[in-house]
Amino acid sequence: MTSLRDETVALLQQLIRAETVNDGAIDSGNEWRAAAVLEEFFAGSGVELTRVEPFPGRVSVVARLGGTDPQAESLALVGHTDVVPVKAADWVHPPHSGELIDGEVWGRGAVDMLFLTASYAVIFKRLATSGFAPSGDLVFAAVADEEQGSRAGVGWFSENDWSTIAADNVLTEWGGARLGGVGSTAMTVGVGEKGAAPRRIVVRGDAAHASAPWGRSNAAVTLAKVIDRLQSRAPKPRISEQWLETLAALALPAELSTRLASPDTIDDAIDELSEHPELGELAPFVHAWTHTTVAVTIVEAGSKVNVIPDSGSISLDIRVLPGVTAEDVEGHLASVAAEFPGLVSVEGDWFSPANESATTTRLYAQIESTLAEFVPGAKPAPILGVGGSDARFYRLHGANAFGFGILSPGLTFSVARNRFHSANERLDLESIDLTVRGLDHVVRNFLSA
């Protein structure tokens, strides 16, 4: 029998070659091609795929293996089949070739997330055709449109047809990267996503000729002061249970670890961490995992060199931690605006809350023991992503959703992260082997209880 790894690699190559590029347009994606690959993969196996096509060409396929115990928890393996666009000129090898070169499968989607989607299909088919009788339902879903908000995928199911893909527990992208260097045994598990609250601050001033600026309210100057205030009054850190677990897994020097565990000392400790030779690259992430962040992104004021600007604006990319509400964001910005009476207002009300799944759940415990079995000494490092995977819909419906994988030692957190949406996306055979066998282990054990 072909190994799990080789079967996964072959399917992954076909999925890459399906060229399911989602450029954001509702008529892009062409996930029907990935669906056709999967239909062929399952043909003759006895597995029945449900085909759902909410928009022309935007096909998702779902299969369900019924559990023996109606009370037992169900588990879904949810992989998206769309990929983001490429700039072919930046690639060393053709981006949709799916070639295996020097032990790596090359191509758009190799990492995000076709290797997982392929792994899910391979495991599901093996279990379904081997007479495995899961306690709870096992669901396989290969879904469209994750890269553009899931309008034609899980988002569509969420609003129109939840029962087809529903489950109590979910595995999806992504995890299994070493946090803190090649030798680290802290392995990431995605447990949640930060939320977002983009806002625009609008600043007013008096238009005047720039040859006599004295006493004029200059929108550009006010804008600079507002930015300075935003920096100095940045939201305070929050130390969550989950961050403490990650910190424990990281096994940093005791003194640094203690300081990273307290809201009073963490900000200085992050500065210190940034100087560390191997762990320094983690500093921005440690900061993002423990703070609601307010990043100034677009700043505009003035249009003519000889005119004092009477208006300006600052765009803010705000990412919120679990528990932070729209009111919290508005309160924070209002307190900054209050320092500039009559000159500053805040625009925008879009808010998507953060979400997370508890690390005290049975599935998380199974992930923990599987990681330890495959990587000696491995400890899970539960981390927050920066939004919008399909996990959020499942969490909204009350499911526990985790990002699971087991990557090879060289694919540390920063290295793996940089493979997403970038040129020369590729994945090594060891990562595929560890991940598909690890997933098989999690699924069998979780559904054998």
Ligand SMILES: [Zn+2]
């Ligand atoms: Zn993805």
